[in-house]
Amino acid sequence: MSRVLVLNAGSATLKFGLYEEAACALRGVVERIGEAPALRLVSGDLDTGGFLPAESGHAAVAEALLDWLGTHLDLGGLVGVGHRVVHGGTRLAEPVRLDADRLAYLERLEPLAPLHQPQSLAIIRDLLSRHPTLPQVACFDTAFHRTQPRIRQLFALPRHLADEGVLRYGFHGLSYAHVARQLPVVVGEAAARGRVVVAHLGQGCSLCALENSRSVATSMGFTALDGMMMGSRCGRLDPGVVLYLQQQRGMSVAEVERMLYHDSGLLGVSGVSADMRDLLASPSPRAKEAVALFIDRLLGEIGALVALLGGLDALVFTGGIGEHAAEIRARTLHAMAWLGIRLVPPANARHALRIDAGRGPAVAVIPTDEEGEMARGTLACLGPG
Ligand SMILES: Nc1ncnc2c1ncn2[C@@H]1O[C@H](COP(=O)(O)OP(=O)(O)O)[C@@H](O)[C@H]1O
Numbered sequence: 001m002s003r004v005l006v007l008n009a010g011s012a013t014l015k016f017g018l019y020e021e022a023a024c025a026l027r028g029v030v031e032r033i034g035e036a037p038a039l040r041l042v043s044g045d046l047d048t049g050g051f052l053p054a055e056s057g058h059a060a061v062a063e064a065l066l067d068w069l070g071t072h073l074d075l076g077g078l079v080g081v082g083h084r085v086v087h088g089g090t091r092l093a094e095p096v097r098l099d100a101d102r103l104a105y106l107e108r109l110e111p112l113a114p115l116h117q118p119q120s121l122a123i124i125r126d127l128l129s130r131h132p133t134l135p136q137v138a139c140f141d142t143a144f145h146r147t148q149p150r151i152r153q154l155f156a157l158p159r160h161l162a163d164e165g166v167l168r169y170g171f172h173g174l175s176y177a178h179v180a181r182q183l184p185v186v187v188g189e190a191a192a193r194g195r196v197v198v199a200h201l202g203q204g205c206s207l208c209a210l211e212n213s214r215s216v217a218t219s220m221g222f223t224a225l226d227g228m229m230m231g232s233r234c235g236r237l238d239p240g241v242v243l244y245l246q247q248q249r250g251m252s253v254a255e256v257e258r259m260l261y262h263d264s265g266l267l268g269v270s271g272v273s274a275d276m277r278d279l280l281a282s283p284s285p286r287a288k289e290a291v292a293l294f295i296d297r298l299l300g301e302i303g304a305l306v307a308l309l310g311g312l313d314a315l316v317f318t319g320g321i322g323e324h325a326a327e328i329r330a331r332t333l334h335a336m337a338w339l340g341i342r343l344v345p346p347a348n349a350r351h352a353l354r355i356d357a358g359r360g361p362a363v364a365v366i367p368t369d370e371e372g373e374m375a376r377g378t379l380a381c382l383g384p385g
């Protein structure tokens with residue numbers, strides 16, 4: 001039986017899954033990387049007590065995770081490890097086995113995804129040196145958006161920049177690929193083939209327009225900073241603000257990068273937290289304003305994609321906020337009555353798969369599964385045996 005381990009390195013978490021063929025045997029997440037890493041199992045049954053990373057960087061945590069898994073399970077049968085690598089640039093799209101050449105290419109993309117790319121590449125380098133014969137496979141967030149028409153990949157910048165790869169790539173593709181696979185069962189064959197908007201709302205947030213289950217537009221662009229407002233990232237921004245910060249406030253490139261990636265979004269506006277749970281529970285007027293801005297931005301992003309699709313057959317919520325925050329869904333959908341959307345509040349409150357009243361566009365809540373998608377991709381890349 002082919003077994004693969006998959007690792008999804010986020011900015012402060014490391015999600016993992018152990019798969020036997022395409023079936024999940026164990027899933028979990030290491031949280032609070034950078035502070036006090038703690039392991040939580042999402043499915044499967046093991047005592048997590050013995051997990052102790054020596055340091056708290058991503059590579060050290062991945063090493064501790066592998067050691068811990070090795071003491072509980074037989075990892076001898078692993079055929080490979082699959083990694084989420086958010087940026088594949090212009091050269092890489094489908095899952096590929098990593099070698100020195102490809103790693104060097106992916107390293108050059110690190111500045112385009114500073115919260116993700118360095119973390120996953122550190123883990124890959126570490127595993128390649130510790131287990132040189134164990135295949136390491138990269139699965140890319142950008143791959144799913146390769147079907148976007150050329151016009152949607154262009155910025156309105158001088159053409160030579162597009163020629164050198166300054167394009168709108170889009171991210172969260174593993175999540176959208178999983179949702180696209182679930183669509184026919186959840187919204188029916190006809191709507192699944194039609195005009196679908198998916199809102200992936202987690203720590204990172206983006207939206208994708210699907211036609212015939214393929215990406216035709218997405219809110220993120222060259223980097224995972226564009227589009228929707230996020231936990232600590234600003235999302236779409238007038239580029240004049242960046243010029244102002246540098247020219248008038250004398251901020252360095254590193255300071256601006258820190259502000260846009262780490263100190264903005266829900267955290268920056270609320271001054272309270274980057275976590276939507278904290279904001280929904282907070283009496284602070286700034287927290288309420290941050291939530292109101294999040295919903296306003298979400299409506300704008302959905303509206304833009306509906307316009308590009310020329311209508312809407314189904315709207316899907318996914319990611320931590322999309323799957324669990326009934327209040328965010330309700331307030332957003334309330335403002336979308338003009339599209340014929342009718343919400344069923346009890347279904348929404350229990351996060352049911354379908355939360356619409358059956359007339360107008362379908363509205364669905366589909367739990368994402370980036371790890372399952374990576375397991376599929378890794379197994380397909382490594383082939384039988
Ligand atoms: N019950 C909930 N209500 C509101 N927000 C939630 C809830 N559960 C999780 N979240 C939000 O989901 C976010 C994490 O989403 P997730 O998709 O797991 O993140 P990541 O991008 O790290 O994979 C948290 O920051 C939190 O704001």
Ligand SMILES: CC(=O)OP(=O)(O)O
Pocket residue numbers: 010011086116141171172202203204205224
């Ligand atoms: C690309 C991206 O933003 O990913 P995440 O949501 O995991 O931070």
Ligand SMILES: [Mg+2]
Pocket residue numbers: 010202203204
């Ligand atoms: Mg995520």
